[in-house]
Each structure stands twice: as structure tokens, then as C-alpha cells.
Amino acid sequence: MKQVIEFKTSMFDVSKEEENPINPIYGLSLLEWLRIKLEGKIDITEPDAEDWGWSSELEYEDKSYLIGACAFYEQNDDPTSEIEWIFQVNKYRSLKEKLLGQNKMTASDSCLQFFKELFDQEPRIKDVEIT
Template sequence: MPFTIGFKTSKFDVSKEDENPINPIYGQSLLVWLEKELPTELGFDHPDAEDWGWYSLLEWKGREYLVGAIAYFEDGDDPTSELEWVFQVDKHRSFTEKLLGREKMTASDECLQYFKLLFEKSCEFNCVALETSI
């Protein structure tokens, strides 16, 4: 089950992002920032577009995660204003793990909690909240 972290920030100017060629959704700038901020040993891939937003693959302590980002922005909005963001964390599980119900993603997952704390610690991120996605 993927989990999301919602927050508000004016840290990124989404009008300067690359165009999502699949769907006009913003979110790349958060992942580009994370790619530069995170330790290189985490193996954070450069962001790529998806129909629901932007994503990167992340290697976390021997496990692969997909992290995604979406910024709620529409043409005509001020791109430098405080925008609502959703950051998704989803742990990859093998077929066998899924079949046997092992290694399920939980709210206490160390990778998920790392990102939540990263956002909470920064004064540039507001209203940080962990949510469950269905």
C-alpha cells in the first residue's frame, strides 16, 4: 500500500519545470531537489514523467522504492505561491512477498519516516501530514 506525505510550500517555482509529456501535471522540481539533497549512496534516479505526475526510483538499504510527486497548480495560478504537494512512497515487493503477505509497507517504514522528518525539519515546508493511499 502506498503512503503519501502532504505538505504546502513555496520553495519551488513549478513554471520552470520540464513539461510532463504525458499529462500536464507538475511535481518534478521536488524530485530534482531531493536528487541533489539526498546522499548519493541512496541511488536516487533522475525524475521521469508518468500520467499521474513525476517519479523517481530509490534504492533504500537494499530495497527499491518508487517515490512520486505532484503539485496542485493550474494555469493562471501564481507559480511562486504556497502550493499543495503530495509526495508518495511505495515499496517494491517481489511476487513471493506479495503472495505470502510479507514486507508490506507500513506507516512506520524507515524510508517513509525519513522523508516525513526531512520535510518536517525544514521551515520551508508547512502542514506536513502522513496519509494512507488506497
Template sequence: MNQTIYFKTTMFDLAKEKKNPINPIYGASLLDWLREELQNQFEITAPDAEDWGWYSEFEYQGSRYLLGACALFEEGDDPTRELEWVFQMDKYRSIAEKLMGKNKMTTEDSCFVFFKEMFEKQPQINEVKVG
């Protein structure tokens, strides 16, 4: 089960994002920003398109995660106003872990807490909520 963080910000310029070839959904700029911010600590893969937005993969304390991002923006909206962003996380688990109900992705997961606190500490990010 994935876990989600919502927040609002004007940090990202949607006009500079590459086009999602599957759906006209923005979100790569958030993942690019995370890659840059964390480049000296962690390796996050380059964002790739999905029908629901953008994703990257990431390893944290021995576990692999899928990081997803999308901006709640539609054609005609003002891209300079504060936009709501959705950041999703899912943990890769083995078949045995899934069958045994172990190592589930929760809001208490240390990786989830890491990203939530990172967003909360960023002065240009507002209204951080877990959903």
C-alpha cells in the same frame, strides 16, 4: 499499497520545470531537489513523467522504492503562492512477499519515516501530513 505525505511550500519554481509530456502535471522539481539534497548519501534516479505526475526510483536499506511527486496546481493558479505537494512512496516487493503479505509499505517503514522527518525538518516546508 503506497503511502502519501502532503505538505505546503513555496520552495519550487514551477516555471523552471520541464513539461510532463503525458499530462500537464508538475512535480519534477521536488524529486530534483531530493536528488540534490541526498546526492552524498543515496542515488535517486532522474525524474520521469507519468500520467499522475513524476516519479523516481530509490534504494534504501536494501529495499527499492518508487517515489512519486506532484504539485496541486492548475493553469490560472498563482505559482508564487504556497502550493500543496503530494509525495508518494511505494515499495517494490517480490511475488512471494506479495502472496505472503510480507514487507508491505506502511507509514512505519523506515524509508517513509526518513522522508517524512526530512520534510518536517525543512523550514520552508509547512503543514506536513500523512494521508
């Protein structure tokens, strides 16, 4: 089960992003920003295009996660305006964990809370909430 953080920001010019070859959805710039910001602390893979946005993978506290980003932006929108974003965190679990209902992703997950705090601390990111 994934958990989602929603927020608004104008700090990324999504109109300059590489085109998503699967579906014209933006979000690459957030994952690239995170890779640079967290370099030396958390290794985040190169973002990959998805039909719902962009994703990367990482290890956090010895657990594997997929993170994803999607910006609500259409081509004729003003790229310098405040854009709504969805940032998702999905914890990978083994088949055994799934069958036994163990290690479920929750709103209190430490990786999710890490990213929420990171977004909360960035003054250019507003209205951060877990939904």
C-alpha cells in the same frame, strides 16, 4: 501499497518545470531538489513523467522504492504562492512477498519516515503529514 506525505510549500517555482509529456501535472522540481539534497547519501534516479505526476526510484536500507511527486498547480495560479504537494512512497515487493503478505508498506516504513523527517526539518515546508 503506497503511502503518501502531504505538505505545502512555496519553495519551488513549478511554472519553470519541464513539461510533463504525458499529462500536464507538475512535481519534477521536488524530485530534482531531493536528488541534489541527498547526493552522496541516497542515489535517486532521474525523474520520469507519469500520468499522475513524476517519479524516481531509489534503494533505501537494501529495499527498492518508487517515489512520486505531484503539485496542485494550474497554469494561471501564482507560482510563488504556497502550493499543496503529494509525495508518495511505494515499496517494491517480490511476488512471493505479495503472496505471503510479507514486507508490506506501512506508515511506519523507515523510508517513508526518512522523507517525512526530511520535510519536517525544512522550514519552508509546512503542514507535513502522512495520509
